Amino acid sequence: MRGPAWPIGALLVGYPVWWALGFGGLAVIVLAVPMGVLLWRRRPIRVPRGFGLWVLLLAGYLVSALMLAESPPGTYGELGPGRIVGYVMRLALYAAVLVMVLYLGNLTEQELPQLRLVRMLGVLFVTTVAGGLLGVFFPAFAFTSPLELVLPDWISGNSFVQNLIHPTAAQTQKVLGYPMPRPEAPFEWANAWGNNVSVLLVWFVVGWWVYGGRRHKVFVAVMVALAAVPIVYSLNRGLWIGLGLALAYLIVRVGGRTRAVLCGVTAVAALAFAISPLAPLVAQRLDKPHSNDIRAFTVSATIAAAGHSPVIGYGNTRNAMGNHRTITTGKTQWCQGCGHPPLGSDGQLWLLIITQGFTGAALYVAFFAGAIRRHWRDRSPIGLAGVLVMGLVLLYMFVYDGLVTPLSLYLISYALLWRNS
Template sequence: MAPAAWPIAAFLVGYPVWWALGFGGLSIVVVAVPMAVVLWLRRPILIPRGMGLWALLIVGYLVSAVMLDATPAGTYGEFGMGRVVGWTMRLTVYIALFVVVLYLGNLTKEELPQLTLVRMLGVLFLTAVAGGLLGILAPEFEFTAPMEHLLPDHAFVTNLVHPTAAQIQYVLGHPAPRPEAPFEWANAWGGNVSILLVWFVVGWWVYGGPARKAVAAGAVAVAAVPVVYSLNRGLWAAIAIGVAYLIIRNRNRAALLTLAAVTGAAFVFSPLGQVVAARVDRPHSNDIRAFTVATTVEVAATSPIIGYGNTRNAFGNHRTITTGRTDWCRSCGHPPLGSDGQLWLLLITQGFTGAALYVGFFAGALRRHWHDRSPIGQAGSLVMLLVLFYMFIYDGLVSALTLYLISFAVLWRNAT
């Protein structure tokens, strides 16, 4: 691996260090700086098809700043530094990811072999599994990172940089830890694990020797524990989509169906199966999501072209017009609009235009690379499919969106 490839290695392999320092997902902004230098030194720069849509997304987000001080009907909140900080952070991440894609695509296969990049994504999967186990075994684990002393005291920022092992939630009617280390929150952990699992299987099993295959089999078996205890229905659905995708797109369908059936049966009759059943029986967040999504679409329709630049707080929730949690109403609150999926976040921040650009970017990548039947090509197409699934239920910022764009770059590199 050439010196020019070290920024991406530092990000993927060194992610635990970034997390401990308090950078977490924002470390992609830091490593984007040397990536930009590498690009500047090797002009002219190759640009992949579809990248113009991402550039338009950035331009649209810049324009959306004119609406930051607006308070649409049905929402409340004063214009202040917090709103500006959130907008600035998202803009910085969008630009950094633009740089990351161009950087990865302009490195030669000699400087950064494709399999090396895929295996580094696999290393991050192992890191995420370790973080998941930490969240189950030591859910109260947290500490103040050095970066927290340098950033403003803002809830959104704190969620991104404060290292914690798990979120304690009452999903099953009692306190239950949901792993989140080394990512921003529990849902980010779940979504990222599913994306990284795809690349881990390709790099460590499909292209692995006996030793790597042994590690892969053991790691996936161990990963099943935090995957189940994450209580993450989106993650479980993504794994099901991945299994169905493999069966449909591969010739060994009978063998894959048999393996899926045997594995599924063993899982159902294990203690882990009882946890899944308990979670499915308690879909407590469905009504909250329905309220937030419906209100997001309604508010976004009042500024459909450029959105409002940042999220807003809605009056009430799905049960009451009361705002703010109290001792007698723990479920009362003011859900941030756009918090239930990247699609809804784009609707409120950049209007229907931004949402269309985002969908077009990833759907276009899926269409262009669908016929790449190599293991890396099929894996990349599956990730693009999962991105389009996750946009309805998970906010992509910051680490998830980073993995989406890196996966896009892997697909682009595979076609050149």
């Protein structure tokens, strides 16, 4: 893309290149630099209503650094490089998406048409489906990225950083009682793939079906059918619930002929899925609520730990003593399944509670809930889709971390709503 809008094209359309280089979701931090320069040249800068909440969230995260050396009761660990690296990366991401929203909102319709931005998100959806199919059929695919080669071991060896810079096709887990690959390419982990594919699906349908011709609609039908394979093999209940609620939202909010068509297509798709070989896999997953006990333990431990610093949190995650099975911390010869789950790793809400206290969590909820309130009356396709995504954000915060790539997609969707008004 030429002109001042090129950074967003480089981020969305060029995302596979960033992933192969090892940047992936960190690409928005790199591209925030030229976005900030372009934005600075456009002074005065327009700011959307409610954006002060995000500024307060960022300011609160700066203050939470005061607690990085502390560990609440029930946790362990000392201040070290890993904790500092994680804090700095999250801070950079929060600042980068702030710049990105302002950059998008200050571009004119001529410089970056709304439909072009929506369709670029649709291109990333196609990339996501391709990555999901790669994870299903070639789950062992992985390689060492150039960024991974040049980073020092004390940074690249950090588990959080390793997930970001080491490209892999799938994440293998014993969700069904035996090792099962879950698609994650081109994102950082399997849950991020599930989160992102649902958000991108919304914009793909708007850009290429609602505003597309006959050939576009055929392309959408083919891509959605292909996407069903990795969506099922992701074994991602949060994704399945999100898609179901998204469909219910659209049926309620659209009217007349569109509602009737949507109900008919849903019925046909449900019947086709029921007789497909994918249906038994969904049934197996629902019969094995593999992560329920783990999530219950980490959520309760997170809330208890945050109670000792409820206003500013602890700046970063903490390791719990023991897990849902035993008080033993870490693996032993007699308990290979024992571990120390990081508090705040089971959803953005819980991450905010441990890192920024209940204050940070309240600011995050208020930011996205405020966007829904302000734009609820916008019944254009982009308005309906944007409000839907804001609703998915509030749903997914209970089960998915917003870091790293999901947060960028959330804020691009927020910018689309702002531009639409």
